[in-house]
Amino acid sequence: MALLELDDVSKAFGSLKAVDGVSFKVEAGEIFGIAGPNGSGKSTLFNIITGIPFGPDRGSIRFDGNAINGKSGHAIAGLGLARTFQRETSFDGLTVFENALIGASYGKQEKTAATARNAAAEALEFVGLGSASFGRLAGELSVFERKCLMLATAIAMQPRMLLLDEPASSLTKPEIETSIGLIRRTAGRGITILLIEHVLTFLMSLSQHLLVLNNGRILAAGDPAGVIADPHVIEAYLGTRRSAA
Numbered sequence: 001m002a003l004l005e006l007d008d009v010s011k012a013f014g015s016l017k018a019v020d021g022v023s024f025k026v027e028a029g030e031i032f033g034i035a036g037p038n039g040s041g042k043s044t045l046f047n048i049i050t051g052i053p054f055g056p057d058r059g060s061i062r063f064d065g066n067a068i069n070g071k072s073g074h075a076i077a078g079l080g081l082a083r084t085f086q087r088e089t090s091f092d093g094l095t096v097f098e099n100a101l102i103g104a105s106y107g108k109q110e111k112t113a114a115t116a117r118n119a120a121a122e123a124l125e126f127v128g129l130g131s132a133s134f135g136r137l138a139g140e141l142s143v144f145e146r147k148c149l150m151l152a153t154a155i156a157m158q159p160r161m162l163l164l165d166e167p168a169s170s171l172t173k174p175e176i177e178t179s180i181g182l183i184r185r186t187a188g189r190g191i192t193i194l195l196i197e198h199v200l201t202f203l204m205s206l207s208q209h210l211l212v213l214n215n216g217r218i219l220a221a222g223d224p225a226g227v228i229a230d231p232h233v234i235e236a237y238l239g240t241r242r243s244a245a
């Protein structure tokens with residue numbers, strides 16, 4: 001059984017079909033990449049999977065055997081599905097440790113206060129925000145550190161699956177390399193990863209499966225090398241993106 005399964009899922013904003021009849025499966029343990037031009041529906045897809053801030057208009061979404069369409073974002077997170085956001089999102093007035101502790105308080109497993117603190121500390125160390133960073137205010141971190149904090153907060157939830165929305169955006173080349181290693185190591189913890197990214201080298205180096213969206217619909221999906229060689233993909237996406245990636 002797939003860990004995540006979408007069947008004919010759609011979401012419209014007025015007459016705009018942002019996600020239009022999308023079906024795919026993500027197997028446990030894989031890194032599954034999603035590409036597509038600006039406005040193709042990638043973030044909306046993440047929103048409707050996680051229920052943050054809204055679910056789909058129609059279609060079925062199953063996670064770990066549970067129907068999750070229509071459930072609240074809180075309930076979905078509680079089943080072990082965590083996400084990060086395209087823009088660095090943290091509680092800027094709280095410390096690094098307090099942010100991760102909030103993540104650790106969510107998630108599938110009930111945690112005692114001590115277990116939650118351990119999960120928060122371990123996740124922060126894992127992403128490279130060592131104990132010297134714990135007392136810093138999140139709002140004072142660099143963009144890269146804020147992305148690491150967002151990842152640590154999600155990992156502290158101890159999810160089965162993590163949805164990463166453009167983790168490489170606004171990063172320098174060395175930071176992108178570090179981020180690739182970090183995502184590989186995150187998958188190595190047994191966390192299944194669904195990854196949206198514009199930087200194609202990033203997606204290609206990480207993903208076992210690749211899906212390309214265009215105008216809310218699936219343009220191509222499958223083995224990454226085959227997908228990026230698809231003429232429809234080259235026309236709709238890579239033709240304008242390859243030089244920028």
Ligand SMILES: Nc1ncnc2c1ncn2[C@@H]1O[C@H](COP(=O)(O)OP(=O)(O)OP(=O)(O)O)[C@@H](O)[C@H]1O
Nearest residue numbers: 013016018036037038039040041042043044045086
């Ligand atoms: N809350 C909303 N209300 C109205 N329209 C929306 C809303 N969210 C997204 N859209 C529209 O839905 C379409 C898909 O947007 P979405 O953000 O999902 O695309 P994307 O592929 O993630 O784009 P990008 O790569 O630029 O982040 C766009 O036309 C966008 O303007």
